[in-house]
Each structure stands twice: as C-alpha cells, then as structure tokens.
Amino acid sequence: MNTHDERSARDDGTENGEFDGPDGVVVDFRSEADLVQDIEAAHAEALELEEWYWETDEEYHYDMAARVEEVKNDPRDEFDKEATPELMDKQFLKVPQYERPVKLGTYDVSPVGGGVTHSEVMEALSRYNEVYNGQKRDTSTGVWLDVGRVEDSARHLFYRSKLNYLFGKGGSGKTNLLLHVAAEFVRRRQFVVWLIFEEITPTELQEMMVHQGVPEGLAYRYFLPFHVTEKRAPEIRGVASLVVIDSANPCMEFLDVNPMTDPGAITKLVTTYFDPYRSQNPDMTGIVIDHVGLSKDAQHRASGHHSKMDKFQGAVYRLAAMREGVDGDWGYSALYLAKDNKRKTGLRTGNVAGYVLMDSSGQSGTLDVRVVADEPTGTSHTPAGEVAQNKTTNGAKAIAERILREQSRVSDKDWREQIMEALTAAHPKVEKATLGGRMRKAISQLNGAGVAEQDGDDWVHVPTVKPLD
Numbered sequence: 001m002n003t004h005d006e007r008s009a010r011d012d013g014t015e016n017g018e019f020d021g022p023d024g025v026v027v028d029f030r031s032e033a034d035l036v037q038d039i040e041a042a043h044a045e046a047l048e049l050e051e052w053y054w055e056t057d058e059e060y061h062y063d064m065a066a067r068v069e070e071v072k073n074d075p076r077d078e079f080d081k082e083a084t085p086e087l088m089d090k091q092f093l094k095v096p097q098y099e100r101p102v103k104l105g106t107y108d109v110s111p112v113g114g115g116v117t118h119s120e121v122m123e124a125l126s127r128y129n130e131v132y133n134g135q136k137r138d139t140s141t142g143v144w145l146d147v148g149r150v151e152d153s154a155r156h157l158f159y160r161s162k163l164n165y166l167f168g169k170g171g172s173g174k175t176n177l178l179l180h181v182a183a184e185f186v187r188r189r190q191f192v193v194w195l196i197f198e199e200i201t202p203t204e205l206q207e208m209m210v211h212q213g214v215p216e217g218l219a220y221r222y223f224l225p226f227h228v229t230e231k232r233a234p235e236i237r238g239v240a241s242l243v244v245i246d247s248a249n250p251c252m253e254f255l256d257v258n259p260m261t262d263p264g265a266i267t268k269l270v271t272t273y274f275d276p277y278r279s280q281n282p283d284m285t286g287i288v289i290d291h292v293g294l295s296k297d298a299q300h301r302a303s304g305h306h307s308k309m310d311k312f313q314g315a316v317y318r319l320a321a322m323r324e325g326v327d328g329d330w331g332y333s334a335l336y337l338a339k340d341n342k343r344k345t346g347l348r349t350g351n352v353a354g355y356v357l358m359d360s361s362g363q364s365g366t367l368d369v370r371v372v373a374d375e376p377t378g379t380s381h382t383p384a385g386e387v388a389q390n391k392t393t394n395g396a397k398a399i400a401e402r403i404l405r406e407q408s409r410v411s412d413k414d415w416r417e418q419i420m421e422a423l424t425a426a427h428p429k430v431e432k433a434t435l436g437g438r439m440r441k442a443i444s445q446l447n448g449a450g451v452a453e454q455d456g457d458d459w460v461h462v463p464t465v466k467p468l469d
Helices: 004-008 032-073 078-089 118-132 174-187 202-211 216-222 248-254 265-280 306-311 384-394 396-407 412-426 432-448
Strands: 018-020 026-028 097-101 109-113 145-149 156-159 163-168 191-196 223-227 240-246 285-290 315-323 330-340 352-359 368-372 409-411 452-455 458-461
Touching: 032 097, 032 109, 078 118, 078 216, 145 174, 156 163, 156 285, 156 315, 163 174, 163 306, 163 330, 174 191, 174 202, 174 216, 174 240, 174 285, 174 352, 174 368, 191 202, 202 216, 202 223, 216 223, 240 265, 248 265, 248 285, 265 285, 265 306, 315 352, 396 409, 396 412, 396 432, 396 452, 396 458, 409 412, 412 432, 412 458, 432 452
Parallel strands: 163 285, 163 315, 191 223, 191 240, 240 285
Antiparallel strands: 018 026, 097 109, 145 156, 315 330, 330 352, 352 368, 409 458, 452 458
C-alpha cells in the first residue's frame, strides 16, 4: 500500500502543491511562506552569480594588467619572434591563458591569451635544444663533452657545466677560438659573459664576434663582455650559459693575490667570478684564458703556480700558432690536449686535439674560424706560389670572368647559375648565401671595370679591356 507521501507525489512531474488549472495552466497552491522562501533562494542564487561575475572580472583585469606589465618589461626581440612558432608547434612554449567572464547572469568564461616574455622563450628554447640539438648528450658517467664542435668529426673540445682552461702564446688565436665557441651559445640565444682583465675593450670583442659572421642583433643581445672594475661578478638580466675569464693572471692580480706564488689564487678567482653564475645555472660552462710561462723551459705549460690546474676538472688545452694569419690571408694553430681528468676526449695528454683555422681571405669581409680534426691543406709546407694560384683560380671574380670570357655572351640568369655552380664546387663548405654575396660583388666589380657590359638581358665580355688583377 502506498504511503501518504508517496500518493501526494505527482506522476506528471509537477511539484507537490501544484495542480493543473483550466486550459492546462499550472496553479501553485503552495503556502505564502514557501513562495517567499523560494524567491529568497532564487534571489540569493542571482546575487551569488552576480558576485562571482564581478569577482572573476576583477581578477581577470588585475591578472591581465600584471601580465601586460610583465611582457612590457621583458619583451621579445625579433629573434624570439622567429623562434616562437616552432617552439609552440613543438609544445615547448605555451601562451598563458586568463579566464574572462562572458556575460552577466551566466558562469560562462572565455580564455584570453596573455602573450609571452623573452625569458619564457629562452626557457623553452633551452628545453628545445636539449631534445633536438643534442645539447645534453649524456655519457655513461653523466659528463657532457659537447662544447666547441670539431667541424670534420663528431668530437667536441670542452665539457659543459665544468671549468675548462685554454692557454698559449700571444697571437696564437685564443680569443678567436673562444669567440667561435661563444658563438655556438649566442646563436642558440643563450647568454655568454666574458670578463675582461686585459686591454681589449667590450666593443672590440663584440665587433670581433660580428666579424665572425654572428648577426649583430644576436651578438649585442646575448654576448655580454664586461671590463671588470669590481671584485664581484657583474649582474646580468638572465642566466649565463658560458662564462669566459680573460685572462687568469691579471684577474688574480686584480683580486690582490699573487698568481706566481699563491696556491690559493685560482680558488679565489673561481669563487669570485664563476660560482655566482653557477649558483644560478648549474649547467654553466666556464673557460679561463691564460698565457704560457715566461722562461724557455715553461713554454709548454700555463704561467704561474703549478696548482692552477688542480681546480679545473674539465679539459685543458695549449694553443700553438703553426702559420701566422694576417688580414686578407689565413693562418692556423694546433690545439694540444694538456689535461683531461674525465677521459672523454679520446686523446692522450700531449696529442693534437685539432686545428683552429682562421681565414679572412674571402670576399665576404668576415673572419671564418673553424676547428678541424685534420691539418688544413695549403699550409706552410705548400709553396707560396701554389697557394696564390689556388686563390686566384677559385675566387668569385676569376670564375665569373672566366665563364664570361669563354662564352663571350651569356644571359644574366645563365651566367649567375654557372658562377654559383663553379663557386659551390670550389668552396663546398661555404654557405650558399655567402657565395651569392661573393658572386654579386664579382659581377659588380667586373661591370665597374668595363670587363663586362650588360646588353638587355645578356652580359657581354669586353676583350679589349685588360682583366682585373
């Protein structure tokens, strides 16, 4: 048998106290107290919804204003903007979303993007590099030898997250080599701090990096040379991935310790100028530049107290000039392994680890610095006449004139294609963009000298004019 409560429930879905009136109109026979209670509940719900709306709207505007200020104070540069789409596509970078209420009277929200900052792009780029650029090639013992790539082999020179050392005589190319290494970090949008205790200026170093082919925007943003004037590490906006001290003895003397007699001098150097950056980034790589000893018997070791090397658990190299380079020519130095406690270089102490080639003979106006495993061809044992002949034969100007002279008349398109084909074959390791610049300059020079004249869409060789020297 049904109870009273069960019988009072309507089967048609209307509430207790509601009955169908004439023409199907629902008549509410609930008490006035119940109606008041329902109205108050609905009003309270509406007030709660309105309160939520205004609180959420206020929170949205507060958070968005703070985000706009954050983005304004840490803006992306043009290189960040180029990298952003790839980082977002690979899920390394996400735009923060802020919920904005859509309409009063509902709980609906709409996500609004808050933009990204330079620091966020850098952090994402670091993770991207770890995955796609092999930046953290872990060995079996957790040591990464992946700084300073040797171009024609799979080897690298320096240990990441360790302190490394490079010494050699003046003019051997130490600065050019480490600028080349620093460029690896700068091109990945990672900060490089170069602490100067020598006479060279920060502006000179930045210009030298640009001279090596690094875009100015990157060089002046991520390469941070400081002429040190205080006994503390200069502060930077960001975290340093590479720190170079140039050079050891002047640094220690600046710290009021004697590099020749004080065994604790190198420790003071490390704690003062390396450790502050390493505390911010445990993966920071450090490299110290030093000179060789003064005496005749000390030309194959770093100058100063013998305990210098004890503090450095990375790789230590000695750089020795083999062929002096001058402006407009090329030279190279040999890189000898002096110490490798980690034993990951695959070399014995005293062996040649590679050669640093420094070439400014090209027409691009840049200094091409490369680290190669094999001794460069055309070195001092090659006759000077043969070297000069190779330069004359394979230069863009000579190639362009030779092609035009052989054909007498050639279309602009065909001439350019043939020049590029010959330049690529003669210089396979040079980027096409660089070769293209050399080609355009050669055509301009030949035209300016009257060796080549343009006739409509064709170029014509002028045989009565003596070719350029």
